Amino acid sequence: MTARPAALVVNGLLIGASIVALFPLLWMLSASFMSPGESSGYPPVLVPGHPTIDNYRELFARAGVARYLANSVFLAVAATFLSLVFNVMAGYAFAKLRFAGRERIFKTMLGALVIPGQVAMVPLFLLLKQLGLVNSYGGVIVPALASIFGIFLVRQYALSIPDDLLEAARIDGASEWRIFGLIVVPLLRPIIVTLAVFTLLGTWNDFMWPLIVLTDKELYTLPVALASLSREHVQDNELMMAGSVVTIAPVLIVFLVLQRYYIQGLMMGSVKG
Amino acid sequence: MKRQHVAWCFVGPALVVIAVFFALPVLAAFAMSLTDFDIYALADLRNLRVVGIGNYVELLQRPLFWQALGNTLYFVALGVPLSLGVSLGAALLLNSRLTRFQSFFRTALFAPVVTTVVAVAVIWRYLLATRSGFINYVLGLFGISPIDWLGNPHFAMPAIILFAVWKNFGYNMVILLAGLQNIPRDLYEAARIDGASSFAQFRFVTLPMLAPIVTIVGILTVAGYFQLFAEPYVMTQGGPLQSTVSVLYFMYEEGFKWWNLGNASAVAFMLFLLIFAVTLLQMRGAGRGSAWQ
Numbered sequence: 300m301t302a303r304p305a306a307l308v309v310n311g312l313l314i315g316a317s318i319v320a321l322f323p324l325l326w327m328l329s330a331s332f333m334s335p336g337e338s339s340g341y342p343p344v345l346v347p348g349h350p351t352i353d354n355y356r357e358l359f360a361r362a363g364v365a366r367y368l369a370n371s372v373f374l375a376v377a378a379t380f381l382s383l384v385f386n387v388m389a390g391y392a393f394a395k396l397r398f399a400g401r402e403r404i405f406k407t408m409l410g411a412l413v414i415p416g417q418v419a420m421v422p423l424f425l426l427l428k429q430l431g432l433v434n435s436y437g438g439v440i441v442p443a444l445a446s447i448f449g450i451f452l453v454r455q456y457a458l459s460i461p462d463d464l465l466e467a468a469r470i471d472g473a474s475e476w477r478i479f480g481l482i483v484v485p486l487l488r489p490i491i492v493t494l495a496v497f498t499l500l501g502t503w504n505d506f507m508w509p510l511i512v513l514t515d516k517e518l519y520t521l522p523v524a525l526a527s528l529s530r531e532h533v534q535d536n537e538l539m540m541a542g543s544v545v546t547i548a549p550v551l552i553v554f555l556v557l558q559r560y561y562i563q564g565l566m567m568g569s570v571k572g
Numbered sequence: 573m574k575r576q577h578v579a580w581c582f583v584g585p586a587l588v589v590i591a592v593f594f595a596l597p598v599l600a601a602f603a604m605s606l607t608d609f610d611i612y613a614l615a616d617l618r619n620l621r622v623v624g625i626g627n628y629v630e631l632l633q634r635p636l637f638w639q640a641l642g643n644t645l646y647f648v649a650l651g652v653p654l655s656l657g658v659s660l661g662a663a664l665l666l667n668s669r670l671t672r673f674q675s676f677f678r679t680a681l682f683a684p685v686v687t688t689v690v691a692v693a694v695i696w697r698y699l700l701a702t703r704s705g706f707i708n709y710v711l712g713l714f715g716i717s718p719i720d721w722l723g724n725p726h727f728a729m730p731a732i733i734l735f736a737v738w739k740n741f742g743y744n745m746v747i748l749l750a751g752l753q754n755i756p757r758d759l760y761e762a763a764r765i766d767g768a769s770s771f772a773q774f775r776f777v778t779l780p781m782l783a784p785i786v787t788i789v790g791i792l793t794v795a796g797y798f799q800l801f802a803e804p805y806v807m808t809q810g811g812p813l814q815s816t817v818s819v820l821y822f823m824y825e826e827g828f829k830w831w832n833l834g835n836a837s838a839v840a841f842m843l844f845l846l847i848f849a850v851t852l853l854q855m856r857g858a859g860r861g862s863a864w865q
Contacts, residue, residue, distance in 0.1 A: 306670040313665050317680040320738070324683065326706065327695045339704035389586035396579035404583075408590070411598075413848060415799055417820055418840045419597035421833050422604060425614075426597060442593040445586035475578040504688045506802045507820075511828050522690040526806050529694045536698050543691040554686040558679065561686070565743070566750055 324547070331355070331541040338536045354541035362538070364545060366517065367524040372549075374436060374509075374520060375502040378443045382498055385445040387491060390453020391483055395460060396475070405454070408447045417507070424511060438512040439520075443502060449494050452567055456490035457483070493564035496557045500550050521546040601837045609834035627838035637839070639814055640822040641846075643729060647818065648797045651733045655793060656786070658737055659744035664778075666745070667752040678749070682742035689739065693806035696735045697722065700807075722808050725815035732803050732816060740796075744789045751785040752778070787858040791851055798847045819843045 326345070330338040331354055333347040358364045392398070393405050423442060424433065432438040460483065468478045484491070506522045513519055519527070525542050532538055554561055605627055612619040631637045662681055666674055684692065699706050700721040708718040721731040755778065763773045800818040804810055810817040810825075819839060827836025 306672075309665055309668045309670045310672055313671060313677045316662060316665070317677055320681050320684055320742070322706075323692060323695045323699060323738070324687070326699070327691075330698075338698070339701070341704055341709070343704070343706045343709050385586040385589060388582045392579050392582035396575070396582060398576050398579035398583070404587070411595070413795075413851065414598055415795070415840075415844055415847060416594075417799060417801075417823065418601050418844045419594055421827050421837045421840065422597035422600035423593060424828075425833070426593070426600075441589075444593075445589035447590065447594075450586060475575070475582075479582075500686055504686075506688075506690050506805075507824070511824075522688050522802075525688075525694060526690050526802075529697070529806065530809075539694050539698075543694050546691040547687045550686055550688065551683065554683075555679070562682075562746060565746060 324551075327540045327543050327547070330537055331544045333537045333540075335535065335537055338540070354537045355545075357538060358541050358545065362528060362542070363516075364521075364524070364542065367519050367521045368545060370436075370518060371503060371521040371546075374439050375499050377436070378440045378502045379495055379498040381440065382444050382446060382449060383491060383495055386449035386494060387453050387484070387487060388479070389445065390450045391457045391479065391487070393450060393454040394457035395462070395465060395483075409451065412447055412451075420508065420511060427512065433512055434514045434518065436518065439502075439509055442508070443498075446498075449498065452494055452497075452564060453487065453490055455567055457487060460486055489560065489563070492557065493560040493567075496553065496561045497564050499553060500561070503550050601840055604834055605838035605841050607834045609832075609837070611831040614831060614833070623834070627835050628842070631835065631838055631842070636814065636817065637822060640817045640819045643815065643817055644798060644800060644819045646729055647733060647736070647800050648794060650730075651736050651797050652790070652793050654733065655737050655741050655797075656744060656790060658741040659789075660748055660786075662741060662745045663748035663752055664774075666749050678746070682746060684739050685742040687739070689802040690806050692739060693735065693803055696731075696738075697807050700731055723812055725813045728808050728812055728816045732800075732807060735803060735807070736797070736800075740793075744793060747789055748782065748785060751782050755781045783858075787854070791854050794850055794854065795847050798843065798850075819846075 329346055332350040332352065333344070334349065334351055334353070337344055337347065393401060427433050427438050427441070432441060464482065465478055468482055473481070503520075504522065505520075506526070509520045509523050510526070513523060516524075516527075521542075525539075525546055528542060529539055606622055606624055607613075608621050608623045608626070610619075665671065666678055666681075671677065698704075700708075702708060702718050702720045702723065705721070707721070712718065719727055721727050759777045759781070760773055763777050768776065799820055801820040801824065804816040804818055804821050805824075808816040810821055820843065823836050823839040823843070826832050826839060
């Protein structure tokens, strides 16, 4: 093959693959602006005849999606912020501070990564029930406060901080907390953003645990609410597509803006792990 | 020793959370799997009895458990190779020197990964509809008569597999792409001088150099695919004829619908052991593979 036809094939295949990857998302967006029943016509209608925002209006006015959106935003932001505090402190300590049993604890935690989270779910549910956290925001946030993966990510990055820098600050009389706040956190900024994006998207998209721990509709996150709405409103394609847009758009936008950081975390988690 | 003290203040909070909300429940799950913890024990712990391996024995005699196991293995056995194949193909295309707009294509192909499973599963349910679905429409253009994807027990799991591949291939694609970019150019140069064809270069340079990453990605993907849950929950609710009940779906219903929490713990533990065993097998297989080279 000469270069030109080969280039056509390669780029053609990529265009085709991109269409397959993006079509469901574009169709969702388009159908969310269609009038009831329009999207299930035959042959399929791809563009709304008379674009309308009625589906969104109905979603927020009658299906109570504003509440679910608020729940999702609050839970994702709170879990991300709190878990960052826990994980960054621990990750830094595992990399740079000395304490008894450090290596042993770290190795044990890495070994525990093979245990799927679902193994813990039943007793976790009972534990949170005892603590009065079932069917509350706390029930979603508390188990997410620290993650082995997050600690690992921060530790790997923090290993590159020069010891001399920390030693110099100690000699100058700075306390460990000052060193952490003024020197370490600024140096860790890239990995903090990475972990923040990861946690934010992970919490937002999480389904099984919120489904188990939240029983009151008022507390549902968007995915849990969407799953339940889609069982009630099987025939309302356009309404459900609007609901999917509301669920997907925030994470997609966050990803597009902070893509570089997300991809970096993905690499560190898989390749170096 | 003051510094030790401060260090513990840094790691302490995270370790306590992990110990209390992860390690302890995992151990408790094993203990619970040896009891008949059910809705009566939930009301009053005095109703709890230790049944030893009773739950495990009973589960192994339940046809639905075997069905869930079979469905999950089907999903893993077909879904993982398909996923990895698509990921590798896409990574090779992106890595080609002929590719224009590499970062645009990478973002487009990766987009499904960051979307919410539940939401995209809802979209796919409509795309897979028998009469009005776009997928059957496209198949119709090729003269294929409509398929009842989610209503026919033979097609429901394949439909979920197609969905999962679409949703997930971008993740491994990005990792494999980084692996491809790390292969030294000299190796290809040397192969070309030796007269190796494109295919030979792929077979004897690309694949061996990529093997360690493929192993890691394979292990992670298998472990992830064993945890199938949201897809059948949203798309089929385990049906039709329980052809898409996965092990986790079974655990969820057993535990949080029927409140047979002892049983559910036993299911979770068996899933864990299964994933663990398969991971070990993969690692041994990979070890043997690299010894061959």
